[in-house]
Amino acid sequence: MADAPATRRALLAAPMLLAAPALAQGAFPDRPIRLFIPWPPGASADVFLRAIADAAGRRLGQPVVPENRPGASGTLGAAALKDARPDGYTLAQLFGGVHRFVLANERASFNSLTDFTWIVQLSGSVHGIVVNADSPWRTLDDVLAAARAAPGRLTYGTLGPTSVQHMAMLDIMQRAGVELTHVPYRGGGELTTALLSKQVDVVADASGWAPLVADGRFRLLVVWGATRMPRFPDVPTLREAGIDLVVDSPYGIGGPRGMDPAVVRRLHDAFRDALEEDAVRAVMERFNLPRLYLDTAAFEAAQPASYEFERAGLRRAGLLPAGR
Structure with missing residues (x-):
């Protein structure tokens, strides 16, 4: 007669063995994969992520379908991962800004250190400060001198409070001892329109401005x-x-926590290899995006230090809530 405890253990284990047939059978992926891009269409990160999603999809044998979710300083993609199934079919861009968002918001819907699988780091954003080509300011010193002469009168646009652009501008202003007035926007397209129409004096953003600088419509004063x-x-x-x-604002691809390691490896390899495609390289060259590849283990290991870096920045800017 079979041992009763052993029989009970076998019965309890049976549903677990049946729960994930797709992963166990190595069928991943067998349908399209969603990739949340937390920026509006046309932003430099959006163009890059669309190119690399297309290249990775060809390697995976299933399309990686981009879905824009702009807003909340680029963290709506991360928020979408929080309650997604960890099956590899829901991905998002992840970057240091998700730590900054959690630290600055006591009611954040996710924990940036425990709720995600950090699959692969790919690139980063080249930021800079631009003005209109007909602006009287030709250097950063010119802008800072104008700001000292009229504190708070000059305006600058970024992608919103606690965005990397906003945080860097706060740091620059503190170091230079000047004050400009912040005007937040939802995306790079809105920033471009605002500067062209002279709604703001200065824009701090990633390299979506590069084509307009090359065309002579914007003047690039400094890069970061x-x-x-x-x-x-x-x-x-x-x-x-x-x-x-x-x-340099490094970023990559992540998924929900609890993903199957085999699926993570499959996704990691596809996106890593996609970095070498000519179409992806062309986008990186167009926007001057650096190759900042890290594998899964290194990307994950970098996050505690990134979290503390963001905490220190928020503290310097006086934006860290009490108790954080």
Whole structure:
């Protein structure tokens, strides 16, 4: 006669074995995968993520379908992962801003350190400060001098409170001892329109402005990376302009927590290899996006330090709630 405890254990285990046949049988993916892009269409990150989603989809044998969810400083994609099934069919762009959002919002709907699977880091954003081509300001020093002469009168646009652009501008203003008035927008397209129509004096954003700088409609005053942009070699970095600050804003692809390691590996490999496609490289060159690849283990391991970096930035800016 069979041992009764052993029989009970076998019966309890049976439903667990039946619960994930697709993963166990290696069928992933057998249908399209959604990729949430937390920016409006046309932003540099949007263009890059669409290109790499297309390339990764060809490697996976199923389309990776982009879905824009702009707003909340680029964190609505992360929010969509919180309650998604961890089956690999729901992905989103993840970046340091999700930590900043959680730290600055006591009622955030997710925990950025525990609620996600950080699959692969891919690139980062090259940020800079631009003005209209007919602006009287030709350098960052010109803008800072104008701001000192009329505190609060000059306006600058970013992607919203606690966005990386806003945080960097606060840091620049503190270091330079000046005050400009912040005007938030939902995306790069709105920022471009606002500057062209002179609703704001200055825009701080990722490199979506690059084509307009190349066309002579915007003037690029300074870039925030560690080195100058090859496309605009005459434009100084913040450090060269006297502000000891580097902003590269690395980002990648993530999913809900609890994903099957085999599925994570499949997705990681597809997106990593897609970085080498000519179409993806062309987009990266167009927007001067760096290759900042990290594998799954390294991407995950980088997050606690990223979380503390964002906490320190919010504290310096006086935006960290009490108790955080």
